Amino acid sequence: MAETRNAAVEENIVLDVRNLKQYFKSGYGRNKVVVKAVDDVSFKIPRGQTFGLVGESGCGKTTTGRTIIRLYKATGGEVYFQGKLISGKLSKEDKRFVHQGIQMIFQDPISSLNPRMTIKEIIGEGLLINKLVKNEDELYARCLEMIKMVGLSEDHLSRYPHEFSGGQRQRIGIARVLASNPSLVIADEPISALDVSIQAQVLNLLNDLKRELGLTILFIAHNLSVVKYFSDYIGVMYQGKLVEQGTAAEIYANPVHPYTKALLSAIPSPDPYSEKWRSYITYDPSVHDYSVEKPSMHYLGGTHSVYLSEPEMERYVK
Amino acid sequence: MEREKILEVRDLTVNFHTYAGIVQAVRGVSFDLYKGETLAIVGESGSGKSVTVKSLMGLLGGTARVEKGTAMYQGQNLLALDEKGWEKIRSREIAMIFQDPLSSLNPIMKIGRQIEEIFTILHKTSRAEAKKRSLELMRAVGIPEPEKRYNQYPFHFSGGMRQRIVIAIALASNPKIMICDEPTTALDVTIQAQVLSLLGEMQRNHDLSTIFITHDLGVVAHVADRVAVMYAGKIVEYGTAEDIFYDPRHPYTWSLMASMPDMDLESGEALVALQGTPPNMLVPPEGDAFAERNPWALKLDFDRQPPMFKISDTHYAATWLLHPSAPKMQRPAALERRIQKSIARKEARANG
Structure with missing residues (x-):
């Protein structure tokens, strides 16, 4: 009985990242430096759920996303997409399976759209490459459907990216992503380049699409209030490690790792009175000496787990 | 209790004269700045908040023209100053911190020299004295090992550290008014929290009046005494x-x-x-x-x-x-x- 249930859960996992590592090397000989951008990161995303990845800039959250979609060759670890291994060497068909099944929304809507292509060409490119449409009419119909889904109109199809505002361009980026009907969308800071009043528009759009299409999303951002609003599960990254993960409620109600605590204490809130009284927690990595005590992932119940050393765990249990 | 007004802006109007026509960027803005307070100006991009404060520093570009209005500071109208007059105001009286700390620092000049410059040029002190005071300032804004950092270049510094240097430079001239144009937008939340508390501390220690521009309402709630939208x-x-x-x-x-x-x-x-x-x-x-x-x-x-x-x-x-x-x-x-x-x-x- 338990086994069958486990199998059902496994089947519902869209993305399963196991011990993913991405190291960057630079220099030669004595000057050789290895940067561990992503170091031993594991998480799973069930179908229709959103996993929010947060952390400061340079902590490796974007690299994680880009390694999953094979923009970088992973140094170690495995990535399973719908039960299929997609890291390492792949056949041509498997590569197509990945490119069609996983799509990415980029941070900067200006540089991620080709300025010399019309909107129809931008949206239709993925359809043509993946041979998802048979003829020109079908292609047009699909592009039209997509542009309407993101709240733009038919006459926008023949225009060029420079004719649109930032928010509209990000909508086009979203339409392009959804055109090939992906199972997983990686959204890399989709709203941080947009103006405040436009951010809410794009967030609402993403939220509607998520509900209507049952999208599975890996949401990468540094704004914690946005991540909490948008995600079911949250992973907190620090210097290439996933230091804490769990459901949004678990993380926000009961942060365990000192870095998570510092991150949560730093969120500015629009309330002048509580702001004047607030105290920030600063994270000092030297509170734990990991050269002596080796840290590891500890399971806290539910889906909540944290990356700490044994003595620290003992302190937490008390 | 009547507080002391330090800056009084009335009916400020700025237009940009472009080939396409006249863009009305600022249309009759009036506000007061009191001594020791923080005034936050909030709005989305293009609402004219940066243009407003740039005109208070005489930093408007070639096509911009102040059409109307006055900005009274210590009995003189800032908007009527010529370039000679501005030199007496900029940095000495009003200092500014910009959004991007990388582009506001000189990339091929050592950090220490950039702070020192203010003392040697503005206050006409000797190099040795300037170095001593620069190191003090670097320590005050929380740069660890200032002696070592003194001889490094901006690219050696992280974003938060660079912004601390920019704050140090702004404070070196001992201004009365500090204008912060989105000083933390380019920074992470944890670093943002540190820079904001540093700014608050510096403001109290130096009795500064601050104009703070941002679009983040959380930041506004943290720093502002008064808010203009x-x-x-x-x-x-x-x-x-x-x-x-x-x-x-x-x-x-x-x-x-x-x-x-x-x-x-x-x-x-x-x-x-x-x-x-x-x-x-x-x-x-x-x-x-x-x-x-x-x-x-x-x-x-x-x-x-x-x-x-x-x-x-x-x-x-x-x-x-x-x-x-x-x-x-x-x-x-x-x-x-x-x-x-x-x-x-x-x-x-x-x-x-």
């Missing part, structure tokens, strides 16, 4: 931080506040999003510039610009909704809930 080149609402956050009156302020998700918001609940984009300031609308995007707009809003209505001695807003004969409008539900929660939190604390 700008839209399409005009101040649409201003008051103390408590006036603005606990009792906002202008529909634009409502929309701005309701459009940012906060920690209390339920996941999946739709945000109140502003529709459309800011108006084209080449041909500004005849009525209230916000009417087009305003779900609470009255018919009058499209025809006539609303004057500033007085709500209390400190709180003003420019919207026809405040006219005695205007219909009563409800604030968005999510915002109302947040305000009630904040007030409840405040009262709970006041009662111990």
Whole structure:
């Protein structure tokens, strides 16, 4: 009985990242430096759920996303997409399976759209490459459907990216992503380049699409209030490690790792009175000496787990 | 108690003369800055907040022209100064911190020299004295190992550290007014918290008056004593931080506040999003510039610009909704809930 249930859960996992590592090397000989951008990161995303990845800039959250979609060759670890291994060497068909099944929304809507292509060409490119449409009419119909889904109109199809505002361009980026009907969308800071009043528009759009299409999303951002609003599960990254993960409620109600605590204490809130009284927690990595005590992932119940050393765990249990 | 006014801006109007025509960037902005306080100017990009403060530093570009208005500082009108006059004001009296600390530092000059410069050129001190004071300043803004950092270049520093250097440079000249143009937008939340508390500390120690420009309302709540909300080149609402956050009156302020998700918001609940984009300031609308995007707009809003209505001695807003004969409008539900929660939190604390 338990086994069958486990199998059902496994089947519902869209993305399963196991011990993913991405190291960057630079220099030669004595000057050789290895940067561990992503170091031993594991998480799973069930179908229709959103996993929010947060952390400061340079902590490796974007690299994680880009390694999953094979923009970088992973140094170690495995990535399973719908039960299929997609890291390492792949056949041509498997590569197509990945490119069609996983799509990415980029941070900067200006540089991620080709300025010399019309909107129809931008949206239709993925359809043509993946041979998802048979003829020109079908292609047009699909592009039209997509542009309407993101709240733009038919006459926008023949225009060029420079004719649109930032928010509209990000909508086009979203339409392009959804055109090939992906199972997983990686959204890399989709709203941080947009103006405040436009951010809410794009967030609402993403939220509607998520509900209507049952999208599975890996949401990468540094704004914690946005991540909490948008995600079911949250992973907190620090210097290439996933230091804490769990459901949004678990993380926000009961942060365990000192870095998570510092991150949560730093969120500015629009309330002048509580702001004047607030105290920030600063994270000092030297509170734990990991050269002596080796840290590891500890399971806290539910889906909540944290990356700490044994003595620290003992302190937490008390 | 009457506080000392340090800067008095009246009816500031700035136009950009472009090939396409005249862009009305700032349309009659008036505000006061009192000694020792922080005034935050909030608004989305293109609302004219940066242009407003740049004109107070004489840093407007070639096509910009100050058409009207005065900015009185210690008995002289800043806007009438020539380039010679500005040299006496910039940095000595009014200093500015920009958004991007990398592009405001000289990339091929050692950090120490960039701070030292202020002392040797402005205060005419000796090199040795300048170095001593620069090191003190670096220590004051929280740079570890200043002796070692002194001989490094900007690219050796992280974003937060660079912004600390920029703050040190701004403070070196001992200004009376500091203008911060989105000083933490390029930084992470944890670093942002550190830089904000550093700025607050420096302000108290040096008795500075600060103009703080940002679009992040959380940051505004943290730093501001008073807040001015700008839209399409005009101040649409201003008051103390408590006036603005606990009792906002202008529909634009409502929309701005309701459009940012906060920690209390339920996941999946739709945000109140502003529709459309800011108006084209080449041909500004005849009525209230916000009417087009305003779900609470009255018919009058499209025809006539609303004057500033007085709500209390400190709180003003420019919207026809405040006219005695205007219909009563409800604030968005999510915002109302947040305000009630904040007030409840405040009262709970006041009662111990």
